[in-house]
Amino acid sequence: MIRLEQVTKRYGETIAVNGLSLEIGEGEVCVLIGPSGCGKTTTLRMINRLIEPTAGHIFINGQNTASIEADKLRLSIGYAIQSVGLFPHMTVSDNIAVVPRLLHWEKSRIARRVEELLELVGLNPAEYARKHPAQLSGGEAQRIGVARALAADPPIMLMDEPFGAVDPLTRERLQAQFIQIQQKVKKTIVLVTHDLDEAIRLADRIAIMESGRLVQYDTPEVILARPANKFVRDFVGADRALKRLSRVSIKDFITPAITVNVNLPVKEAIASTQGYRWLWVEDDDRRLIGWVDGNTLAHSASIKEAMDEGEASEIALSDRATLREALSRMLGLGFKHIPIVDDGQRLIGEVALGDIEAATTEGEG
Numbered sequence: 502m503i504r505l506e507q508v509t510k511r512y513g514e515t516i517a518v519n520g521l522s523l524e525i526g527e528g529e530v531c532v533l534i535g536p537s538g539c540g541k542t543t544t545l546r547m548i549n550r551l552i553e554p555t556a557g558h559i560f561i562n563g564q565n566t567a568s569i570e571a572d573k574l575r576l577s578i579g580y581a582i583q584s585v586g587l588f589p590h591m592t593v594s595d596n597i598a599v600v601p602r603l604l605h606w607e608k609s610r611i612a613r614r615v616e617e618l619l620e621l622v623g624l625n626p627a628e629y630a631r632k633h634p635a636q637l638s639g640g641e642a643q644r645i646g647v648a649r650a651l652a653a654d655p656p657i658m659l660m661d662e663p664f665g666a667v668d669p670l671t672r673e674r675l676q677a678q679f680i681q682i683q684q685k686v687k688k689t690i691v692l693v694t695h696d697l698d699e700a701i702r703l704a705d706r707i708a709i710m711e712s713g714r715l716v717q718y719d720t721p722e723v724i725l726a727r728p729a730n731k732f733v734r735d736f737v738g739a740d741r742a743l744k745r746l747s748r749v750s751i752k753d754f755i756t757p758a759i760t761v762n763v764n765l766p767v768k769e770a771i772a773s774t775q776g777y778r779w780l781w782v783e784d785d786d787r788r789l790i791g792w793v794d795g796n797t798l799a800h801s802a803s804i805k806e807a808m809d810e811g812e813a814s815e816i817a818l819s820d821r822a823t824l825r826e827a828l829s830r831m832l833g834l835g836f837k838h839i840p841i842v843d844d845g846q847r848l849i850g851e852v853a854l855g856d857i858e859a860a861t862t863e864g865e866g
């Protein structure tokens with residue numbers, strides 16, 4: 502889909518990008534990462550010809566971009582930048598509509614598209630369409646920036662630190678949303694970030710750059726398991742085994758667990774432990790409401806008396822979570838097991854700390 506061949510950009514003595522070759526497949530998310538000044542933004546802007554390479558070639562679908570009119574090229578490539586770059590005097594709706602208007606879409610089609618995109622990025626059109634950028638929070642503005650880049654449904658998106666200007670919590674929500682949206686729209690995306698955790702979470706492949714050169718280009722799993730050299734090893738850090746966990750779904754680590762209804766007589770509950778040391782407790786609607794261990798239960802008059810209460814939303818995870826989330830939940834709660842529930846907060850099973858430890862040592866090297 503996108504192919505860079507020996508691309509170089511010089512500014513006098515400075516070599517911003519140095520002989521970079523890179524291939525990005527259709528529907529893939531490629532994340533460019535590396536220290537400040539290593540040439541990430543320059544690379545991105547050469548793809549849509551905001552910057553012309555000094556040497557080398559860039560191909561999109563096999564076509565040399567040098568042979569495509571720059572303005573035309575840019576209309577077919579969505580571009581979201583760190584500072585968001587919304588036009589301050591235009592409403593949210595007009596900001597999103599910029600490219601469709603340039604493409605002379607019909608008014609009704611533009612209106613429909615704006616509404617669809619606001620919904621896609623999780624902002625209520627009735628509430629947000631008429632606002633001005635100054636009336637938005639940082640995270641909202643970034644989402645509008647992403648909506649605007651998506652407006653004309655370009656097959657390619659270039660995103661320069663799209664979630665850079667927001668607090669860590671908002672950032673995590675935007676990342677989760679990015680993953681959801683990308684599953685729906687399947688764009689070919691080149692995304693720049695400073696944040697390795699973000700790269701690991703979002704990328705199909707990560708391109709690590711140092712002083713204008715590509716040092717390693719691989720899946721997050723391979724980069725974490727087998728850093729190409731000391732630079733990458735230092736860059737990904739000593740906790741790369743932990744980082745790798747955020748790429749692993751808990752789905753394969755769920756083991757059976759038992760729930761009992763909170764009103765079950767103690768004797769029956771004990772009979773149903775089947776050798777498990779504790780039971781998860783559910784209410785009459787089968788929602789998880791706590792847990793009880795076998796010993797305490799044996800000395801209690803009722804489950805209610807013996808149980809520790811815990812809201813499913815606080816102690817449990819959905820089966821869409823990653824091992825990293827499971828681990829951080831366990832560390833936060835001091836549990837060696839955490840329950841996994843479905844969207845109705847009913848128990849599916851549990852995940853054990855021991856199994857996560859085993860996963861971190863697998864494939865170490």
Ligand SMILES: Nc1ncnc2c1ncn2[C@@H]1O[C@H](COP(=O)(O)OP(=O)(O)OP(=O)(O)O)[C@@H](O)[C@H]1O
Binds near residue numbers: 535536538540541542
């Ligand atoms: N217009 C320019 N004139 C001269 N040098 C430039 C110009 N643009 C970029 N550079 C230099 O090229 C190098 C790469 O810049 P670039 O903006 O691509 O870095 P980056 O990886 O995006 O950094 P950051 O993470 O800080 O955004 C830097 O050393 C920068 O100083």
Ligand SMILES: [Mg+2]
Binds near residue numbers: 541542543
């Ligand atoms: Mg930059």
